[in-house]
Amino acid sequence: MTDPHRMPGATHLECTGTGEEVESEQLIGLSAAGKPLFARYDLDAIRNGFQMADVACRRADLWRYAEVLPVRDPAMRVALGEGWTPLLESTRTADRLGVARVWIKDEGQNPTGSFKARGLGLAVSRALELGAEALALPSAGNAGSAAAAYGAAAGLPVHVVVPSDTPAPILEEMQALGAHVQLLDGLISDCGKVVKQGVEEHGWWDLSTLKEPYRVEGKKTMGYELVEQLGGRLPNAIIYPTGGGTGLIGMWKAFDEMEALGWIGSERPKMFTVQAAGCAPMVRAWEQGEEHAEMWQGAETYASGLRVPGAVGDFLILRALRASGGGAAAVPDHLMAEWVAKLGKDTGIFAAPEGGATAAAVPMLMEQGLISPEDEVVLFNTGSGLKYVGMTPID
Numbered sequence: 001m002t003d004p005h006r007m008p009g010a011t012h013l014e015c016t017g018t019g020e021e022v023e024s025e026q027l028i029g030l031s032a033a034g035k036p037l038f039a040r041y042d043l044d045a046i047r048n049g050f051q052m053a054d055v056a057c058r059r060a061d062l063w064r065y066a067e068v069l070p071v072r073d074p075a076m077r078v079a080l081g082e083g084w085t086p087l088l089e090s091t092r093t094a095d096r097l098g099v100a101r102v103w104i105k106d107e108g109q110n111p112t113g114s115f116k117a118r119g120l121g122l123a124v125s126r127a128l129e130l131g132a133e134a135l136a137l138p139s140a141g142n143a144g145s146a147a148a149a150y151g152a153a154a155g156l157p158v159h160v161v162v163p164s165d166t167p168a169p170i171l172e173e174m175q176a177l178g179a180h181v182q183l184l185d186g187l188i189s190d191c192g193k194v195v196k197q198g199v200e201e202h203g204w205w206d207l208s209t210l211k212e213p214y215r216v217e218g219k220k221t222m223g224y225e226l227v228e229q230l231g232g233r234l235p236n237a238i239i240y241p242t243g244g245g246t247g248l249i250g251m252w253k254a255f256d257e258m259e260a261l262g263w264i265g266s267e268r269p270k271m272f273t274v275q276a277a278g279c280a281p282m283v284r285a286w287e288q289g290e291e292h293a294e295m296w297q298g299a300e301t302y303a304s305g306l307r308v309p310g311a312v313g314d315f316l317i318l319r320a321l322r323a324s325g326g327g328a329a330a331v332p333d334h335l336m337a338e339w340v341a342k343l344g345k346d347t348g349i350f351a352a353p354e355g356g357a358t359a360a361a362v363p364m365l366m367e368q369g370l371i372s373p374e375d376e377v378v379l380f381n382t383g384s385g386l387k388y389v390g391m392t393p394i395d
């Protein structure tokens with residue numbers, strides 16, 4: 001007898017480069033063309049019984065959207081309270097920025113203090129369901145913590161390779177969560193090479209961003225939550241601090257799914273990418289009108305989530321910015337720190353520098369005419385300021 005609680009899951013995976021369809025019930029990384037794979041669902045079949053009113057009284061985490069998540073067996077959900085974070089309106093921030101309304105999606109309230117919990121919660125659950133025996137990833141910090149936590153909860157070993165200048169609190173956190181931590185003199189891209197070696201030699205399952213299909217499925221739930229929390233509508237603009245871009249790409253995917261499900265119409269918010277001035281490959285590619293972003297040399301910023309010199313999903317980020325009428329801006333570290341303090345004072349949220357960067361970008365985007373004073377804006381605070389204590393640059 002089939003379990004009545006079993007979820008339909010994805011019908012297949014689709015290559016984001018070529019559109020090729022791939023079997024979803026196997027452990028698989030990139031497509032044959034070397035591009036990220038997207039999970040596709042039978043949305044027409046799900047539609048009945050999966051409207052906003054149906055999910056309203058469900059559990060207060062991202063598993064409320066189980067019909068559009070890839071995990072089939074509810075026993076394989078590795079849950080620590082991820083998602084359904086508060087969307088907090090701040091009139092003082094709106095006044096300070098000179099826009100109609102501002103909400104802050106406070107992702108710092110996720111397990112391990114960042115929204116990496118969403119993606120890794122899904123990726124680890126799915127790896128468990130498909131039979132992976134050991135997990136690995138390179139990380140600049142927050143992804144490693146989240147992988148360590150979900151690996152521990154799943155009972156699977158986790159190997160994290162991090163740069164040796166990773167903040168001590170994050171190293172301690174990963175160790176306390178039972179991860180095998182390897183320090184490396186180099187950038188996250190160098191760490192990626194060590195992981196690749198472990199994958200070949202020891203059969204580790206690689207959880208690198210967008211190199212497996214399910215972190216983006218976890219992060220897309222931010223799009224569903226925004227619509228639900230705004231009572232069935234979207235804001236005019238979303239400001240997103242972009243490293244690998246998984247969240248921005250995921251939300252853009254979620255909006256298409258929600259349109260097919262009848263939750264929203266064809267309207268879309270303007271999507272904005274914010275990066276650090278010391279590592280801004282996407283902003284540069286955006287300004288030069290490119291389809292892909294070249295690797296950034298000498299990446300440097302204290303916002304470790306933004307210290308990502310190259311992204312496999314670059315073309316998906318740039319496509320979403322263009323299709324939405326959005327744009328991109330680069331913020332220097334001292335401005336991030338300044339806005340972390342302003343946000344803290346105005347809202348009671350101790351934001352990560354990445355969150356500070358989203359507020360700092362608004363005046364720049366207004367100056368370019370991309371955001372207007374009538375706009376209603378959502379800022380993503382992607383992590384807790386507590387994870388960066390001792391790192392803030394002082395002028």
Ligand SMILES: *Cc1c(COP(=O)(O)O)cnc(C)c1O
Pocket residue numbers: 114115116142143209241242243244245246247248304305306352354382383
């Ligand atoms: C990883 C990270 C980011 C970047 O997220 P992507 O979805 O990979 O672009 C932003 N902020 C924080 C705090 C992060 O940990």
